[in-house]
Amino acid sequence: IQITQSPSSLSASVGDRVTITCRASQGLGKYLHWYQQRPGSAPKLLIYAVSNLQVGVPSRFSGSGSGTAFTLTISSLQPEDFATYYCQHSYSAPYSFGQGTKLEIK
């Protein structure tokens, strides 16, 4: 299963609404998850099974989608949200990650 994540980089301002997209080469059901990685740190789970917010993750993060197209939305960017975001499928092995989206301050 091939995962294509876009955009690869995104420049935005505090308070902006941003959307990151992952497209899969076949339907994934609920087997699509999102992670945040800050420089020098391990990845952190944000959203699991397409739309479920991990405990402790702010409600400005949301996930949606179905079939082969999925989105991560941040409703109002905060300074701590500038990081790199990855989607991952776990539908069948080999599991794979998207290429990543680096979110930078405009």
Next chain:
Amino acid sequence: EVQLVESGGGLVQPGGSLRLTCTASEAIFSTYNMNWVRQAPGKGLEWLSYINSDSTTIYYADSVKGRFTISRDNAKRSLYLEINDLRAGDTAMYYCARDTGFHNWCDPWGQGTLVTVSS
């Protein structure tokens, strides 16, 4: 919440071998399915391998099949990744992560151990 700590990384010559270890803080580790993921410097995440709780199901990424071996010792609360015939392209931070939930997401993650392949 379980904590995962990786160890065993370091500087290795091309062609060498290395065994990475991921140690869990809880004895309940024996019930966890686990993953290895790596990240080359400045690059994205690459899923490498999965092992279920009793080692009866193992998967590998095509890119590492034949050179990487995942294993575990539940009595020692430890997960392993053996890497043979190391290449410059294996230089990366290596993370272990628990495979969680019905839909198999990765959480939590360890802090990673750095492998550098260079002569």
